[in-house]
Amino acid sequence: MERIRIRYFSDRIKRLEYINGKSDWIDLRASETVELKAGEFKLIPLGVAMELPQGYEGHLVPRSSTFKNYGILQTNSCGIIDCSYCGDEDMWRMPVYATRDTVIRENDRICQFRIVKNQPEVVFDEVESLDNTSRGGFGSTGKQ
Numbered sequence: 001m002e003r004i005r006i007r008y009f010s011d012r013i014k015r016l017e018y019i020n021g022k023s024d025w026i027d028l029r030a031s032e033t034v035e036l037k038a039g040e041f042k043l044i045p046l047g048v049a050m051e052l053p054q055g056y057e058g059h060l061v062p063r064s065s066t067f068k069n070y071g072i073l074q075t076n077s078c079g080i081i082d083c084s085y086c087g088d089e090d091m092w093r094m095p096v097y098a099t100r101d102t103v104i105r106e107n108d109r110i111c112q113f114r115i116v117k118n119q120p121e122v123v124f125d126e127v128e129s130l131d132n133t134s135r136g137g138f139g140s141t142g143k144q
Contacts, residue, residue: 002115005051009091013047013107025112027063028092033105036098041075043093044104051086052115060094060113070110071100081113 006016010031018026031047052058060079066072075095094111104110 002053002056004053004115007049007088009045009047009049010106016048025114027109028060028094028111028113029107029109030104031091031106033103035103036072036096036101038071038098038100040098041096042098043095044110046092046094046111048092049086049088049090050081050092052081052083054083055118056115057082057118058092058113058115060092060111062094062111063109066110067099070098070102070104070108072096072098072102072104072110074111 008015013029013031016026016028018024028046028048031045034042034044036042050058058079058081060074060081061077062072062074066074073096075097079094081092092113
């Protein structure tokens with residue numbers, strides 16, 4: 001089991017918890033109330049800083065209900081937090097764009113994260129052919 005040191009910036013937000021057997025994604029909450037107008041960009045403070053284990057990174061994405069409930073889109077689609085972002089003032093934030101006027105209240109669950117082992121070092125070998133049969137198309141169906 002990995003241990004992660006965490007600093008909370010507020011006593012008012014609920015503490016993170018890992019719910020074994022339900023999901024390996026961990027919900028994050030807004031650490032203050034944020035109002036956005038349609039077309040506005042803001043960094044929503046999440047109220048935590050963490051020291052991730054060496055060789056790991058955090059992947060931060062919206063919850064499935066975030067757009068429906070708040071009309072916000074995460075501007076970088078998936079946030080990557082590497083293990084070097086671990087200082088006392090390195091609070092995690094979610095960069096969002098509002099598609100409508102909205103209010104995100106303190107303690108609202110708006111995104112989730114998981115930690116992932118860093119990709120191993122790879123070397124690309126250039127070849128004339130991969131010697132595989134082409135599926136054509138996209139995805140598993142092969143249809144365009």
